[in-house]
Ligand SMILES: Nc1ncnc2c1ncn2[C@@H]1O[C@H](COP(=O)(O)OP(=O)(O)OP(=O)(O)O)[C@@H](O)[C@H]1O
């Protein structure tokens with residue numbers, strides 16, 4: 001029976017592919033199909049069908065590595081998981097319908113067919129979903145790491161003065177990372193004053209404020225002073241409305257004012273030099 | 278094991294080099310207060326660069342020593358608290374609020390000088 | 396790699412945190428997490444010494460879904476904690492301490508569970524996961 005299925009699939013490969021693409025275009029979520037050009041869609045589709053068919057001939061290891069490769073590709077292309085499950089179901093229907101039409105399968109051997117077919121499709125299904133899920137998770141965690149790494153650099157702007165611009169939302173995990181970067185940077189650059197610029201932080205709620213206060217405290221412990229700059233009017237409003245006490249932390253509205261203050265604290269200032277004519 | 282206390286003009290210098298056990302910490306508290314009394318020191322710098330953790334007990338001893346020294350007329354600057362130590366202290370909920378700090382021994386002495394001038 | 400330190404005197408506190416620091420280092424924890432782990436062990440071991448008189452602290456490696464973690468188990472058959480909720484509050488101490496130990500440990504680790512019965516003893520399990 002397996003042989004029968006195999007032969008049918010082998011000999012009708014291009015018809016199956018054509019049919020599959022048609023039905024995918026009708027049934028799949030528009031978004032998924034439209035994210036790529038028609039040409040790309042056809043190419044990826046045929047790779048998918050190739051992959052399914054190759055399951056007959058390849059060893060398990062070869063197949064596994066092919067599936068992993070394919071999963072990486074479609075995750076990158078942005079095909080959602082629903083497209084894959086739909087695709088597998090349509091593939092299943094096309095073959096069942098097709099073999100019935102050619103009377104390779106009738107009501108005598110249908111039971112045998114469907115159990116054999118199931119035995120082929122089921123592990124295939126699992127392998128593909130597994131690979132997709134794994135790739136997806138890995139991509140997400142890689143993105144997360146990349147985001148964390150780029151999220152909080154400490155920039156030494158003058159001797160004794162460093163600035164850390166914060167951009168984006170701050171959650172507990174990021175706050176911990178920011179704190180580590182901040183303190184390591186203070187020690188490494190021998191900073192006496194660090195300015196944390198929160199211009200790019202969209203929301204300052206009690207949790208974010210709490211993290212900022214903690215960071216300022218920790219900076220004081222290692223032996224430097226911390227100043228929060230970039231406090232926009234709406235942030236000043238929320239801070240006071242929420243009853244957050246930032247009294248112990250130095251604050252100013254702009255980075256420029258902050259730097260001036262920091263220079264003053266380290267007994268320096270910027271003077272204008274008149275150009276010699 | 279006793280922690281050595283050095284005298285430099287009117288200041289005392291302490292650099293803690295080993296992991297502090299409870300006895301050593303308490304002994305240190307006693308020794309330092311006695312030395313402040315003997316020398317009439319006006320300032321103390323305690324360097325913690327080699328310390329890789331501080332728990333609530335040691336934090337309390339340190340806090341106490343600072344308050345006690347203040348009572349005896351000596352200002353204390355703590356130097357060299359490592360980032361990892363600062364983070365764990367904050368997470369423990371220990372803020373050491375009124376403590377003077379500096380990055381290292383040298384800057385600590387500078388800070389002490391400034392504090393003692395005004 | 397399981398190993399335990401019996402806590403009966405002050406020196407055992409030092410031994411327990413040394414063990415913890417070494418295991419943490421071996422498992423690949425960074426300096427900040429090493430400090431967190433060492434500090435947590437120190438707090439738990441000292442509580443045993445102060446309030447239960449004796450007990451033990453065990454350090455174990457654990458694995459879950461590909462993640463590696465370090466378990467700190469602190470166990471004693473001492474008097475137990477009368478009011479657990481109070482004991483977990485910042486600043487609560489029956490011994491004139493800072494009262495930072497238990498609530499602090501909870502913040503230093505990723506998972507924290509405490510089981511204490513008055514008259515029977517206290518069991519605390521804390522886990523730190525490798526990031
Ligand atoms: N193993 C234990 N057995 C019995 N009671 C305990 C135990 N551990 C803690 N306690 C009780 O819980 C209280 C809170 O403990 P916690 O460690 O938070 O603070 P502390 O030990 O009093 O002070 P600190 O740890 O800051 O020096 C203790 O004062 C004590 O009454």
Ligand SMILES: [Mg+2]
Nearest residue numbers: 438442496497
């Ligand atoms: Mg305690």
